[in-house]
Amino acid sequence: MSQAFVCTQRATLIQSVIALAFCILLGRLFYLHIWNHEDLADRAQSSRQMVKVIEARRGNIVDQRGNLLASTQMTIDLGVDPQSIRESDTSKLPELAALLNKSLEEIETAFATTSRIRTDGTPYLVRWVPLVKGLNQEIAAEVDALGIKGVYGNNRYARTYPGGKLAAHVLGYVNKADVAANGVEQTFNYYLRGQDGWVESERDGRRREMAQYRDREVLPHDGLNLQLCLDQMIQHIIEGEVDRLAEEYDPESISIIVSEPTTGALLGLANYPSYDLNEYYNTQKYPVANQRNRALTDSFEPGSTFKIVPIAAALNERLVRANQEFATNLTHMNYRGRKVNLPRDDHIKSNSLRLNQILVKSSNRASAQVGMLLGEQMLYDYASAFGYGEPTGCDLVGEGTGVLHPVRNWDGLTITRMPMGHAVSATPMQVHTAMSVFANQGILMEPMVVRQVYDAAGESVVQFRPRAKRRVISTETAELVTNMLTDVVEVGTARRTARLDGHFAAGKTGTTQKIENGSYSRTKQVTSFSGFLPARNPQLVITVVVDHPKVYKASGGKVCGPAFKNIAQSCIAYLGIRSDRQVSAPLALKPLLLHGTSRMSN
Amino acid sequence: MAQHFAGRRSAFLRLPPAGVFICFVVITLTLLGLVALFSASQAMHDNPAVLLRKQIIWLVIASLAGVFTMFINLDALRPLSYFLAGVAIFALVAVLIPGIGVTVNGAQRWIDFGPMRLQVSEIGKLGLLFALAHYLSNNKRYLDQFVRGFVVPCGIVGIFCSLILLEPDFGTTFLCGAVGGVMLFLAGMRMKFLIPATVSALTGFAILVYNDPVRLARITSFLNVEGNRSDSAYQLWQGILAFGAGGLQGVGLGSGRQQMSFLPEAHTDFIFSIIGEELGFFFTAGVVVLFMMLFFVGILQLKRAPGLYHYLLVMGALLFITFQALINIGVVTGCLPTKGISLPFISYGGSNLVFMFVLTGIILNGFRTWEFSTLQPKRDL
Numbered sequence: 001m002s003q004a005f006v007c008t009q010r011a012t013l014i015q016s017v018i019a020l021a022f023c024i025l026l027g028r029l030f031y032l033h034i035w036n037h038e039d040l041a042d043r044a045q046s047s048r049q050m051v052k053v054i055e056a057r058r059g060n061i062v063d064q065r066g067n068l069l070a071s072t073q074m075t076i077d078l079g080v081d082p083q084s085i086r087e088s089d090t091s092k093l094p095e096l097a098a099l100l101n102k103s104l105e106e107i108e109t110a111f112a113t114t115s116r117i118r119t120d121g122t123p124y125l126v127r128w129v130p131l132v133k134g135l136n137q138e139i140a141a142e143v144d145a146l147g148i149k150g151v152y153g154n155n156r157y158a159r160t161y162p163g164g165k166l167a168a169h170v171l172g173y174v175n176k177a178d179v180a181a182n183g184v185e186q187t188f189n190y191y192l193r194g195q196d197g198w199v200e201s202e203r204d205g206r207r208r209e210m211a212q213y214r215d216r217e218v219l220p221h222d223g224l225n226l227q228l229c230l231d232q233m234i235q236h237i238i239e240g241e242v243d244r245l246a247e248e249y250d251p252e253s254i255s256i257i258v259s260e261p262t263t264g265a266l267l268g269l270a271n272y273p274s275y276d277l278n279e280y281y282n283t284q285k286y287p288v289a290n291q292r293n294r295a296l297t298d299s300f301e302p303g304s305t306f307k308i309v310p311i312a313a314a315l316n317e318r319l320v321r322a323n324q325e326f327a328t329n330l331t332h333m334n335y336r337g338r339k340v341n342l343p344r345d346d347h348i349k350s351n352s353l354r355l356n357q358i359l360v361k362s363s364n365r366a367s368a369q370v371g372m373l374l375g376e377q378m379l380y381d382y383a384s385a386f387g388y389g390e391p392t393g394c395d396l397v398g399e400g401t402g403v404l405h406p407v408r409n410w411d412g413l414t415i416t417r418m419p420m421g422h423a424v425s426a427t428p429m430q431v432h433t434a435m436s437v438f439a440n441q442g443i444l445m446e447p448m449v450v451r452q453v454y455d456a457a458g459e460s461v462v463q464f465r466p467r468a469k470r471r472v473i474s475t476e477t478a479e480l481v482t483n484m485l486t487d488v489v490e491v492g493t494a495r496r497t498a499r500l501d502g503h504f505a506a507g508k509t510g511t512t513q514k515i516e517n518g519s520y521s522r523t524k525q526v527t528s529f530s531g532f533l534p535a536r537n538p539q540l541v542i543t544v545v546v547d548h549p550k551v552y553k554a555s556g557g558k559v560c561g562p563a564f565k566n567i568a569q570s571c572i573a574y575l576g577i578r579s580d581r582q583v584s585a586p587l588a589l590k591p592l593l594l595h596g597t598s599r600m601s602n
Numbered sequence: 603m604a605q606h607f608a609g610r611r612s613a614f615l616r617l618p619p620a621g622v623f624i625c626f627v628v629i630t631l632t633l634l635g636l637v638a639l640f641s642a643s644q645a646m647h648d649n650p651a652v653l654l655r656k657q658i659i660w661l662v663i664a665s666l667a668g669v670f671t672m673f674i675n676l677d678a679l680r681p682l683s684y685f686l687a688g689v690a691i692f693a694l695v696a697v698l699i700p701g702i703g704v705t706v707n708g709a710q711r712w713i714d715f716g717p718m719r720l721q722v723s724e725i726g727k728l729g730l731l732f733a734l735a736h737y738l739s740n741n742k743r744y745l746d747q748f749v750r751g752f753v754v755p756c757g758i759v760g761i762f763c764s765l766i767l768l769e770p771d772f773g774t775t776f777l778c779g780a781v782g783g784v785m786l787f788l789a790g791m792r793m794k795f796l797i798p799a800t801v802s803a804l805t806g807f808a809i810l811v812y813n814d815p816v817r818l819a820r821i822t823s824f825l826n827v828e829g830n831r832s833d834s835a836y837q838l839w840q841g842i843l844a845f846g847a848g849g850l851q852g853v854g855l856g857s858g859r860q861q862m863s864f865l866p867e868a869h870t871d872f873i874f875s876i877i878g879e880e881l882g883f884f885f886t887a888g889v890v891v892l893f894m895m896l897f898f899v900g901i902l903q904l905k906r907a908p909g910l911y912h913y914l915l916v917m918g919a920l921l922f923i924t925f926q927a928l929i930n931i932g933v934v935t936g937c938l939p940t941k942g943i944s945l946p947f948i949s950y951g952g953s954n955l956v957f958m959f960v961l962t963g964i965i966l967n968g969f970r971t972w973e974f975s976t977l978q979p980k981r982d983l
Binding site: 006007011014015018021022024026028029030032034036037038039040043210213 | 742784787788789790842843844845846847848849850859878882883886887890891893894897898901907909910913924928931932935936937
């Protein structure tokens with residue numbers, strides 16, 4: 001091609017270079033658009049794609065009367081984007097500080113934190129400096145009204161427990177990582193937690209969602225609500241009693257359980273030491289050990305409260321009559337061709353006791369003889385039937401089983417020691433359910449913690465029914481033993497402390513030496529009382545266990561009896577349990593007062 | 603060939619078919635630019651029509667300027683060449699004076715005229731074009747002299763380049779240097795002058811870039827786009843992703859996502875990425891082909907130029923358009939380090955649009971007035 005005014009070679013060179021440059025660009029476009037299309041498109045897509053989780057609201061927990069025990073509130077985590085603040089807002093900072101209850105310096109520092117240094121030493125811009133966490137909505141709205149650019153909050157659900165320490169061990173809590181720990185929060189997490197929803201969407205370069213490209217939105221299903229069998233008032237009563245016992249005896253631990261015998265419904269459960277559910281993380285104030293639900297996890301030798309097992313077993317098997325006499329002055333007996341030592345009974349003066357007096361006097365020696373009448377296997381079978389050595393099936397976490405050795409592991413002394421509640425260990429809950437058998441005509445119930453699961457509209461989703469585990473003894477046997485237990489409270493070891501004014505109560509005291517370094521301690525006792533009322537028509541079973549009360553000659557009657565009585569009487573007043581005691585003579589002389597009394601108890 | 607072009611002319615504009623074709627190319631690219639601008643500005647403004655309206659106003663001005671340039675007598679303009687260059691140099695100096703020039707992002711490149719803002723380097727380019735064409739065609743035979751063949755022509759290019767460099771505007775400096783250098787080369791500057799001049803200019807440029815951390819970072823991040831994709835090469839990386847996302851057919855007009863704040867300058871320098879994402883390979887390759895054809899159709903016509911002045915003027919105009927297109931597309935596709943060079947006819951920006959239409963006007967002016975090929979080929983009998 002000839003060029004008019006310029007050197008042809010030079011023009012050709014320039015044209016060739018430009019043509020080559022265009023071809024390179026076309027090749028590059030081909031590479032980007034087509035050759036490398038999938039890789040680049042994926043990268044572009046993945047940098048835009050976002051999945052935003054929409055948190056489901058965790059369900060409430062209420063007591064059997066609908067009082068709120070645990071709830072979830074919308075709170076706001078407030079923070080500031082230091083990159084987008086305006087000079088003109090500086091004058092509003094004192095107001096903000098006042099609203100957030102923080103010092104002006106703190107706020108100003110947060111506003112001035114525009115960059116931080118990475119671990120490798122390079123600085124980077126900060127787009128979010130937290131100001132305050134868990135702000136409630138009213139204050140957040142006021143902060144919003146200030147209109148400071150760059151200050152904004154993210155919504156977050158926060159679990160709150162209006163009762164604080166109330167029923168801490170039954171409820172449990174949800175920790176900061178959203179994991180339910182302890183109590184029904186953990187066991188019924190499946191119902192409570194709900195199902196988080198999500199949005200699949202795209203975001204732009206500033207990480208804001210582009211709502212127009214939402215292509216899937218799954219709404220969250222809020223968690224279901226839980227109605228416990230627990231009664232807030234009864235829980236309150238027993239926690240008051242726990243506090244009183246703790247103050248008076250400074251024990252190592254206390255467990256009190258109250259339930260309904262016919263259904264197994266757990267009306268109240270309290271332990272000492274306890275903790276505040278809203279401050280579970282404060283291990284300085286509440287050591288982690290306080291979170292243990294000792295009524296379920298810790299076992300102790302039940303002692304005399306276990307005597308109901310051999311007595312009831314022997315009666316149920318018709319091996320003994322109610323008026324059969326047992327010698328209490330023997331120190332040794334022959335048992336299956338060998339001589340066995342009988343346990344001591346220092347507090348019993350008479351030489352013999354009838355069967356129905358064994359519990360009243362809490363005779364170790366006579367109980368041992370009853371046990372020997374039963375034999376190892378039958379004693380073991382009945383202890384198992386009463387629920388010893390197996391979990392009660394309570395819907396709370398960490399339940400222990402206690403220890404009930406199989407017969408082949410028994411030593412020569414066990415047959416005489418187990419009937420008095422040694423060589424066996426049980427949790428307070430096991431002692432409690434065993435006692436409930438007598439209050440429920442011989443049937444062992446599974447403790448029931450949750451009454452129902454219901455949805456936001458109040459419709460019941462899952463109903464929990466009382467569950468009977470097995471019949472342990474006949475109704476007649478239960479009645480016979482109940483009479484004996486009533487005598488314990490009326491005239492026996494608990495007569496001074498647990499006897500009720502308006503009602504017959506049945507119950508059994510227990511006092512055992514704590515085992516320390518492999519032998520029984522002389523100074524440390526575990527005292528307990530387990531009983532029910534009214535004796536004829538039982539409505540409440542109450543078990544009180546106090547570990548190592550610091551008092552001279554501690555005994556179940558002395559330490560736990562009054563607690564039983566206080567709780568029983570408060571509950572009687574609260575539930576309006578009808579009096580079953582015959583009108584006593586002094587009251588009969590004052591008809592006016594009687595009238596008042598009966599109306600009260602009705 | 604040439605006769606065929608010379609023979610058939612449209613009656614109205616006296617344009618040869620090549621001129622009509624160039625008109626077609628320019629109009630197509632401009633319309634594509636408006637469409638892409640409207641799409642890209644959706645993410646930037648609440649009212650996406652704001653930028654479009656501004657651009658259309660500029661387009662009207664640009665068209666008037668282009669048609670005006672098309673019909674003026676280039677020869678009559680020739681004595682005014684140095685005057686034009688003087689005005690351009692005056693403007694380039696004026697913009698550096700604080701108070702007259704407007705500073706945006708640390709560069710003083712604009713003079714504010716109330717509603718309009720003029721990018722002075724565009725006037726500078728025109729001044730350079732006319733001055734160089736005029737000087738070289740006057741002094742062609744003295745080009746082997748040291749002063750007239752080396753000092754003066756290099757001085758002309760040097761003055762414009764250094765003034766633009768002071769703004770600072772490295773991209774435009776490079777562009778002017780390249781166009782000026784090619785014009786010198788074509789006009790027949792001796793290689794013994796040209797090679798040392800080019801080498802020293804490039805060295806000086808490289809030293810300046812090396813001592814400027816921001817621009818050095820652009821170069822280094824260009825060498826490792828993926829590694830720097832979250833900071834210094836962010837825009838470039840997002841632009842490259844846009845091409846990939848577009849694929850063969852594009853994601854559809856208005857459906858592009860990369861301009862949604864991923865590409866901060868989507869409507870100006872990176873508009874080609876938006877076209878790539880929304881319209882796909884066919885359109886981007888089409889744009890490249892159109893620019894290429896614009897250049898070569900122009901080159902074909904050059905042999906009818908009546909003199910070196912005309913030749914260099916039209917050649918310079920073609921080079922400005924072509925180089926700007928090459929550099930811009932090279933940058934957004936990741937072939938060249940980032941520079942602030944806009945894509946002719948397509949990018950948003952008034953001054954550049956007016957300048958491009960003026961250049962087109964110069965080209966068409968030539969096509970319109972050149973009657974014959976000066977050196978006629980032998981006729982077939």
